[in-house]
Amino acid sequence: xxxxxxFLRTPEALAGAxxxxxxxxxxxxxxxxxxxxxxxxxxxxLLPPFQNWSLPLGTxxxxxxxxxxxxxxxxxxxxxxxxAAATALVIGAxxxxxxxxxxxxxxxxxxxxxxxxxxxxxxLLALAFxxxxxxxxxxxxxxIALGTWTGPARIxxxxxxxxxxxxxxxxxxxxxxxxxxxxFREVLPNALPPxxxxxxxxxxxxxxxxxxxxFLGLGDPNRVTWGGMIAEGRTVLRTAPxxxxxxxxxxxxxxxxxxxxxxxxxxxxxxxxxxS
Amino acid sequence: xxxxxxxxxxxxxxSAMLLASTSMPALGWAQTPKKGGRLVLAAxxxxxxxxxxxxxxxxxxFISSKIVETLAEASFDGKDGLAPRLAVSWExxxxxxxATFKLRxxxxxxxxKPFTSAxxxxxALQIWKPLQNLGRTVFKDLSAVDTPxxxxxxxxxxxxxxxxxIRNALPALSSVVPKHIYEVGxxxxxxxxxxxxxTGPFKFGEYKAGQYYRLTKNADYWGKDxxxxxxxxxxxxxxxxxxxxxxxxxxxxxxxxxAVPLADLDRISKVPGLKVITKGYEGLTYQLVVEINHRRKExxxxxxxxxxxxxxxxxFVVKTVFLGYAAAATGxxxxxxxxxxxxxxxxxxxxxxxxxxxxxxAGYKKGADGNRFSLKLLPAPYxxxxxxxxxxxxxxxxxxxxxxxxxNNDSAAHIKAVYTDHAFDxxxxxxxxxxxxxxxxxxxxxxxxxxxxxxSNQGGYKNPALDxxxxxxxxxxxxxxxxxxxxxxxxxxxxxxPLINVAEWSFISVASEKVGNIANNPRWAVSNWADTYxxx
Numbered sequence: 001x002x003x004x005x006x007f008l009r010t011p012e013a014l015a016g017a018x019x020x021x022x023x024x025x026x027x028x029x030x031x032x033x034x035x036x037x038x039x040x041x042x043x044x045x046l047l048p049p050f051q052n053w054s055l056p057l058g059t060x061x062x063x064x065x066x067x068x069x070x071x072x073x074x075x076x077x078x079x080x081x082x083x084a085a086a087t088a089l090v091i092g093a094x095x096x097x098x099x100x101x102x103x104x105x106x107x108x109x110x111x112x113x114x115x116x117x118x119x120x121x122x123x124l125l126a127l128a129f130x131x132x133x134x135x136x137x138x139x140x141x142x143x144i145a146l147g148t149w150t151g152p153a154r155i156x157x158x159x160x161x162x163x164x165x166x167x168x169x170x171x172x173x174x175x176x177x178x179x180x181x182x183x184f185r186e187v188l189p190n191a192l193p194p195x196x197x198x199x200x201x202x203x204x205x206x207x208x209x210x211x212x213x214x215f216l217g218l219g220d221p222n223r224v225t226w227g228g229m230i231a232e233g234r235t236v237l238r239t240a241p242x243x244x245x246x247x248x249x250x251x252x253x254x255x256x257x258x259x260x261x262x263x264x265x266x267x268x269x270x271x272x273x274x275x276s
Numbered sequence: 277x278x279x280x281x282x283x284x285x286x287x288x289x290x291s292a293m294l295l296a297s298t299s300m301p302a303l304g305w306a307q308t309p310k311k312g313g314r315l316v317l318a319a320x321x322x323x324x325x326x327x328x329x330x331x332x333x334x335x336x337x338f339i340s341s342k343i344v345e346t347l348a349e350a351s352f353d354g355k356d357g358l359a360p361r362l363a364v365s366w367e368x369x370x371x372x373x374x375a376t377f378k379l380r381x382x383x384x385x386x387x388x389k390p391f392t393s394a395x396x397x398x399x400a401l402q403i404w405k406p407l408q409n410l411g412r413t414v415f416k417d418l419s420a421v422d423t424p425x426x427x428x429x430x431x432x433x434x435x436x437x438x439x440x441x442i443r444n445a446l447p448a449l450s451s452v453v454p455k456h457i458y459e460v461g462x463x464x465x466x467x468x469x470x471x472x473x474x475t476g477p478f479k480f481g482e483y484k485a486g487q488y489y490r491l492t493k494n495a496d497y498w499g500k501d502x503x504x505x506x507x508x509x510x511x512x513x514x515x516x517x518x519x520x521x522x523x524x525x526x527x528x529x530x531x532x533x534x535a536v537p538l539a540d541l542d543r544i545s546k547v548p549g550l551k552v553i554t555k556g557y558e559g560l561t562y563q564l565v566v567e568i569n570h571r572r573k574e575x576x577x578x579x580x581x582x583x584x585x586x587x588x589x590x591x592f593v594v595k596t597v598f599l600g601y602a603a604a605a606t607g608x609x610x611x612x613x614x615x616x617x618x619x620x621x622x623x624x625x626x627x628x629x630x631x632x633x634x635x636x637x638a639g640y641k642k643g644a645d646g647n648r649f650s651l652k653l654l655p656a657p658y659x660x661x662x663x664x665x666x667x668x669x670x671x672x673x674x675x676x677x678x679x680x681x682x683x684n685n686d687s688a689a690h691i692k693a694v695y696t697d698h699a700f701d702x703x704x705x706x707x708x709x710x711x712x713x714x715x716x717x718x719x720x721x722x723x724x725x726x727x728x729x730x731x732s733n734q735g736g737y738k739n740p741a742l743d744x745x746x747x748x749x750x751x752x753x754x755x756x757x758x759x760x761x762x763x764x765x766x767x768x769x770x771x772x773x774p775l776i777n778v779a780e781w782s783f784i785s786v787a788s789e790k791v792g793n794i795a796n797n798p799r800w801a802v803s804n805w806a807d808t809y810x811x812x
Contacts, residue, residue: 041671045596046539061539062596062668135684217657221682222670235660236539237517 006268013264019257027078030071038072038224039064046240060232060243070250073226077207077254080141084206085199087145089152093188093195096156100191101164101183111157114150122147126209130218137220140213144206151202152195159191193269200262204255211251226251309792312506313810317530318519319510322485327469328451329403332410334560334708337448337802338533339489339510343386344453344474347377347396348446350559350711350798356443357614357711359797361804362391362452362475368439372753375431375442383498385454386479393429397421398455400431403463410715414445440755444615444712447559447799477503477806486512497806504809516660520544520786529788529810532801536786537660538599549789554601556795557782559711560802561610564593564602564665565720566776567694567703571736574649575701579638581773584702585624586631587676588669593779597664602781607766608717610709610780618763621770631676642677651701653680657690659706665778666704696728698736707731709780713762718746721774737774 007013030038042055042065049058049066057066099110117125126143133139163169164187172182213219214227221228226247233243321335328340348366351359363377383391404411405418417437422430431442452475457468471480477497481490489510493503511528513519519535522528524547536544545552566584570576590604603611607621640648651673655666666682673680680702685693693699710716719725723738745768749761769775785801787794792809794800 037671037674039667039671040674041668061664062671131686131689217684221684235516235537238520239539239543 003268007264010264010267012260013267016257016260016262016264019253020261023074023078023254023257026071026074030068030075034065034068034071038068042068046236048240049242049246057246058240058242060229061236061240066229066243066246069224069229070226070247072224073229073247074250074254076137076220076223076225077210077251080137080144080210081203081207081258083141084144084148084210085202087141088148088202088206089195089199091145091149092152092154093156093192095149096153096158096195097160097183097188097191099153100157100160101179101187107157110153114153117146118150120147122205123209123212126213127216127218130213135213135218135220137223140210140219143213144209147209148202148205152198155198156188156191156195159194160187163187163190197262197266197269200258200265204258204262207251207255207258309504309807309809310811311501311504311809313504314507314509315505315530315791315808315810316509316511316528317532318513318522318528318535319489320512320514320516320519320533320535322512325469326472326480327453327466328472329399329453330407330409330464330469332408332448332451334533334802337799339491340451340472340474341476341802342478342491342508342805343472343476343480344451345476345804346447347450347452348443349803350447352558352796352798357798358443358446362396363446366443366446368442370753372436372438373433375433375437375439377429377431379427379429380498381427383475384496385456385475386473386494387454387457388496389454389456390426391452391454391475392426393421393423394426395452395455396429397423398458399450399452400429402458403453404449407463408449410445410710411449413719414441414449414715436751436753438714438750438753438755438758440615440758441712441714441750444710445715448710448715476804478505478508478804481507488512499806502806504807505805508805523547523550523786523788526788529791530785530794531787532783532785534783536784538601538784541599541601541784541786544786551787551789553785553787553795554782556785556797556800558612559798561612561709561780561782562659562706563605563608563610563709563777564662564779564781565705565707566669566778567700567705567735568737568773568775569698569701569703569735570738570774571698572651572701574638574640575651577638578772579634580640581776582624583631583634583638583676584673584678585773585776586627586634587672588624588776588778589626589672590778591626593665593668597661597668598779598781601784602779605777605780607770607777608720608775609713609762609766612780613709613711615711616713616759616762616766618766620763621767623770628675635676635678640677646677647679648677650679650681652683652699653702653704654683654685654690654694654700655704656694656706657685657687661781662704662706669702669704691730695730695732695734698727698734705731713765714750718749718765721769722746733774735774739768739772739774742768742772742774 041063043059043063045059045061045063047055047059055065059065095110099107125147129143129146130139169186172186211227214225215231219225219228229247230244237244323336325331326336326340328336328344345361347363348358349361350357362380364380365378368375379393385391400421405415417433417435418431419434420432454473457473458466477494478491479494481492483489491508493506516537519531520540523531541552544550568575574580594602594604606619606623609616611617635648642648656662670680670682694703707720708716719732721733723743725732745765749758752758752761790811792811793807797803
């Protein structure tokens, strides 16, 4: 409880938390407030915002409601961001733990593979992966995770290297626990906090990567995505700039919110550690 | 909004009037032609092979038609819609087994060698017939080209070939390249494919990848006092939004092929010094078509295809996707074709209730989720409009209980998926009507075409009656009888719906008012521009 209070006392964290809460509310309420197909044609095409109160944010080139698309886009952004980050963290933690705990040849092999992935820019990797496999939500998640799991892997390995020398690990060995059991039941949980601290950065990066992929036409075409909305609006940027600006602002606020909230969590935990 | 509608309508009526009255003078703001100057224009693609005799496509013609000329060019007021270029006259034999071309005197290649009938014979037999994407069909029965003298070429056909078809094919298919350059080595690997040598008003200057193509004046051009321009620069601007900005900044003087997005035209037409021109593309009509995979059992049912046709609001597509710069289609020949079009075909009015009833009748009842069945929809990625129509079609199909899942691909993957792998249920395609149904239209519905031929019937559609009609028309020599057969062809296609024609559109040019003699023939953007000039 006190941690939460401390978290909410920092203004940045508070702002981040509010932004995130709004975003989650948008994502969760999308189907309740706007049931049916978000891409359905709702009115005349290219209606500017604030002209017609049944279509408050106006319509796009086909006459689809921008507000509805914005809400449903929040779902996609958030789902992809969280799923990609979770996938990246799981892969990273497992690879890092195995490498750090096993050492020797296994460590060498796993870390060289990590190096190989790190040398390729994450976005290019995602781009290549999606263009080969074909765009769908699951593929986009995997594609983003492919480029981001290396960071968590390195941090997990570093943590594990120090933890595996602790007494309780030696103890577990003595009572005859299987090495894999020690790695994943004793070592990994203790190596996790610094890895999780990276999650906000990864989620923010994942949301941006998803938007960039959709912008390039490599998102799932059957779902509304903010990146896709920006790309659609780009062709009419001079005549209807709001079509790109509205989802652009949403994207900016989301990434800002995730980042600020993540910073807040890191700060609070750091303060707690410092005090204890 | 209302101002927008009015200006669009005025523009359309304007272009329709120009179309109707062929005697109307060239556009009003043209001053007296002036010599000299450099025309800078936007190019959105960079074709690697610039040989129009091999790759007969608008992207290649856009640049190379100024360098390499054809036997004849399309014309608003010429006989049979043609104006002479390298040929001065042409005549088909009554038996359809030969066609005689008289060639222009005193024409020189850019390297100084004289142009003769041997070049025409070589181009026709060695390139158009075996290598050219379109010539393979039109010239398939060409057996020899006799050259009794340097200025006469007699095309001999193994089977009777309608001269109407050959004539209609001249503007796009008859690019003549120099024999003395191409007779050495493999034609496909000839360096002149990348730096063409022709007889045209402009010579190939240089090409900087990602930057520009430069063409320079051919001082020895056969046309009197032509060309007017000293240089043409194709500035590579792949981003469609940048062409409008470049025009406004006066960095370029012309953006052809709708390089300026349709949604920007209303704004740009109000910029002083710039003109929006809808004319000059009458010979390059694109058709918005829903391609159907008849291997799917639901789509093999005529009632389902009729239901889909009834579900598409063509007026909405014209108004919203094309912002009025298109026309609703009735069948496989576009309305603006002067020779073949007939309106006397079955039509499908926008009627969702009827579409639903047809689907119920066909036995595909709505399930608990409101869906009857699911389809894979592949919109072609070449144009914004084809992609947007894909989005619209998905909604239109949802309204009649068909769940369409969009699959987006890049150009290469789309061609492979649709025309080689047949991994589609519905696809949105933009085939081109090239002045004669036999050039690139009948192939869209004919059966027996090998897998992998792009822009052909790869939907597994087989209709022996229609195939017989197509074969009969291809052998009919009499122009009137042949035209009637193609009218019957339109009727049968509209009745059986091997594919659904939705709309027909062409391109828009935006140019500085200084550019003169714009849009003075139906294929202006891909013609030779010998008479184009820049006023002071």
